[in-house]
Every structure is written in C-alpha cells, then in structure tokens.
Amino acid sequence: MNIQQLDFRVMQSRPLSPSEGYENLVAITIDIKSDRSTPVYPPVLINISLHSSSPRYIFQQLVMEQETQDTNHLRLLAYLAEQISTAATSLGFGHNGFVMEIDYKVVYVVVRSDHPPRDESLSSRASLLRLVLSGGVRYREETKGLKMETEPCSICLDNLVVSGRSNSKRGIPTRMTCSHVFHDGCLLEWLQRKNTCPLCRTVLYDRSTILNNVD
Numbered sequence: 001m002n003i004q005q006l007d008f009r010v011m012q013s014r015p016l017s018p019s020e021g022y023e024n025l026v027a028i029t030i031d032i033k034s035d036r037s038t039p040v041y042p043p044v045l046i047n048i049s050l051h052s053s054s055p056r057y058i059f060q061q062l063v064m065e066q067e068t069q070d071t072n073h074l075r076l077l078a079y080l081a082e083q084i085s086t087a088a089t090s091l092g093f094g095h096n097g098f099v100m101e102i103d104y105k106v107v108y109v110v111v112r113s114d115h116p117p118r119d120e121s122l123s124s125r126a127s128l129l130r131l132v133l134s135g136g137v138r139y140r141e142e143t144k145g146l147k148m149e150t151e152p153c154s155i156c157l158d159n160l161v162v163s164g165r166s167n168s169k170r171g172i173p174t175r176m177t178c179s180h181v182f183h184d185g186c187l188l189e190w191l192q193r194k195n196t197c198p199l200c201r202t203v204l205y206d207r208s209t210i211l212n213n214v215d
Contacts (some may be wrong), residue, residue, distance in 0.1 A: 006076070007105040008083040016097035024050040024088060025099045027172055028062075029129065032076070032106040041073065043129045045184060047171055053093040055085040080104055128191045131205055132174050132184045154199055155186035178202040 016022070028046040046065045050058065059081035066077065084102065091098040151160050153170065160173045160181060171185035180199045182190075190198055195205050 005105075005107040006079060007103075007107075008080065009103045010087050011101045011103050013087070013091055013100040014098060015092050016099065018096070020097060022097040024091075024093060024097055026050060026084060026088075026102060027100070028080070028084075028102045028104060030080075030104045030106075031129075032108070034108045045129060045132075045171065045188065047185075050084075050088060050093070053085050053088045055081045058084050058088075076106055128188060128205070132188050132191065151181070153183045153186055154180070155182050155190055158183070176202075176204055178204070 026048050028048070029043070030041075030046065031043045032041045044066070046062070048061050048065065050061075052058070055078075059078055062077045062081055063074065066073065068074065068077075083104075087100060087102070088098070091100065152158060153160050153173075156170055158170055160183065170183040172183070173181050174184040174187055175181045176187070176197055178197045178200050180197055182198065187198075191204065195207050196203055
C-alpha cells in the first residue's frame with residue numbers, strides 16, 4: 001500500500017480565558033482506510049492534554065496512546081504531531097490555554113490485485129464513532145448549561161466533567177438523541193455491544209443498516 005492522502009482538519013478550536021485555566025486540551029479522531037473505504041486500522045478517538053508544543057513531545061504522547069511500533073503508523077503519527085504543534089502555536093500555546101478538536105483522515109491506495117474481504121467489525125466501529133462524535137459536548141459553556149459539573153457518567157460512574165473542564169481520561173461528554181450524556185469513550189464501547197441508550201433504552205442506531213453508513 002502507498003499513502004494517497006493525508007487530511008488534517010481542525011474542526012473546532014477556542015483559546016481559553018484566564019478564568020478558565022491554562023490547560024491545553026486536544027480531542028483527535030483518527031480514521032485510516034484503504035481507497036475502497038476498508039479500514040486499515042480501527043478508528044480511534046484520543047483525548048490528550050499538551051504540556052509542550054514540541055512536535056517530538058506530541059509524537060511521544062500519540063505513540064503512548066496508540067501503543068504501536070508499526071513503521072507506517074508511526075510515520076502517520078509523526079505527521080499528525082507536526083500539524084498539532086503548528087495549530088497549538090497558532091492558538092497561543094504558552095500564553096493561554098485552549099481547546100481543540102481535530103479530524104485526521106488517511107487514505108491508502110491498494111497496489112496489489114487481490115482484495116482482502118471487508119472487515120465488518122472495523123467498518124461498524126467507524127460508523128459508531130461518527131454517531132458518538134455527532135453528540136459531542138465540547139466546551140465549558142455548554143457543560144455548565146447542562147449542569148454536568150457534578151454529574152457522573154452512567155456507564156463508568158466517574159464524573160462527566162473533571163475540575164471544571166469537559167475532558168477526562170474517559171473522554172469528552174457526548175449527548176445522544178434521547179438527551180442523556182456519557183463520556184464518548186464509554187459510549188463507543190457500549191454501542192459496540194448494544195444499540196440502545198444505557199439509561200432509557202432508546203434505540204440509537206439500526207444494527208442492520210449501520211455498515212451502510214461507512215464512507
């Protein structure tokens with residue numbers, strides 16, 4: 001396989017005021033596919049807090065999160081680290097805190113003639129990841145408006161918001177169509193097993209059609 005396209009996009013970003021603190025929060029969606037829309041790696045959602053804008057430091061953070069030694073994957077993470085470093089600098093790293101949401105898509109060209117069968121488990125995870133991200137509650141104003149400062153995630157029972165910020169090791173709060181809110185990481189794992197809300201049992205997706213929504 002040869003890399004055909006790297007698509008790095010900052011979907012949302014905002015510098016923080018002094019009253020909101022100086023932490024630098026980055027939410028990253030990584031989706032790596034072949035040119036036939038077949039996932040090469042499982043799509044992932046990473047939440048990190050940056051203590052340096054150095055590409056090397058960011059690269060090390062990404063490698064620890066991904067737990068990979070694959071040469072091709074490391075090359076993709078190195079490029080991602082460079083782009084995050086540039087975006088962090090433009091948002092005022094070192095002068096103010098910020099929140100940033102990144103979408104990183106990679107497309108490979110399959111150069112061999114034999115085509116492996118589509119991995120339905122990875123395709124399903126990609127669709128579910130998009131469903132979870134569609135309800136993301138990204139910034140502090142909205143988390144306060146929803147009164148989530150002391151509310152727990154009903155899946156893991158940890159607080160949805162940690163120390164006044166909408167980011168924890170379990171992810172960022174995400175709100176489903178039934179209005180219930182959970183950590184995005186917890187909800188992604190739940191939806192891989194069940195298609196209903198953990199609280200009210202509202203059906204959140206149709207199992208028979210979820211694979212048809214893959215790009």
